[in-house]
Amino acid sequence: MLYVDGKWVEQGEAAVQPEDRGYNFGDGIYEVVRIYQGRLYQWDAHMVRLYRSAREIRLTLPWSEAELTAIARQLLVKNNITPADDAILYLQITRGAAPRQHDIPADGIRPVIMAFVRRKERPLKELQTGISAKLVADIRWLRCDIKTLNLLGAVLVKQEAKDAGAADCILHRDGIVTECSAANLFAVKNGELYTHPANHLILHGITRQTVIDLAQQAGIPVHEQAFDTTFVRQADELFLTGTTSEVMPIISVDGQPVGSGQVGPMVRKLQELFEANINQSVQV
Ligand code: PDD
DSSP, X not given: OEEETXXXXXXXXXXXXXXXXXXXXXXXXXXXXXXXXXXXXXXXXXXXXXXXXXXXXXOOOSSOHHHHHHHHHHHHHHTTOOTTOOEEEEEEEEOOBOSSOSSOOSSSOXXXXXXXXXXXXXXXXXXXXXXXXXXXXXXXOSOTTSOBSOOHHHHHHHHHHHHXXXXXXXXXXXXXXXXXXXXXXXXXXXXXXXXXXXXXXXXXXXXXXXXXXXXXXXXOOEEEOOOBHHHHHTOSEEEEEETTTEEEEEEEETTEESTTSSOOHHHHHHHHHHHHHHHHOXXX
């Protein structure tokens, strides 16, 4: 069952208003939350980011965090998500429906919420073997820190990578590397981690922050500083982080091996720390 605009409906029964601004303009925000063994992972951090995204697009959410949490819990129950299930929870909020105009309607517009859960296995095979990536120009807008429904840039860059036979893209703006289509990027050099600073050019990934925290607790130096495509090609190891991709090794870029071309020791170490963090995470 899905939760759509205040009602519980079956898949296929959900309706979208033709002039919903999410539908017309991508005028809305979303979150994807991981469910490990029937439990929401890092729900609180996703709520913090959702409210931040709302503020940044000048959208006042009519729901409290407690109300959204109640909806999430009911979604798990109504869809029989049990400790045997790994899944994702998708939650989106659009500004609502109003006669089409670009600027934000002054009043009479009510945000529309939609949420569902879907069973989804962890990418265990890829986490072991690693994936390939292609360097692609970052053609997205300049507020990548907001998790908005406007994902056409992400769609096109990911497809460009896929067309070249790569699993994902590594995005760069004039040679400065930002992130991937739906994940953040880290490079490893001489036992230290490098990742783009959390500014307007990347999404402030929750997995990214978790990995930074875990690395620092383990005494691994982390540099939140921009680097270029040459640094990527010369990295000892590369990996991306995201809610569904976790700590995913990248073993080749543009067909060239990264480091040894095998999944490296730093990625393995961080995967172990991440796994322990999943298991220790508390029930929301
Ligand atoms: N993507 N960068 C971008 C552009 C993203 O879309 C995402 C998440 C991330 C990683 O953020 P987090 O660790 O909080 O998931 C980085 C989600 C999963 C998606 O759109 O499917």
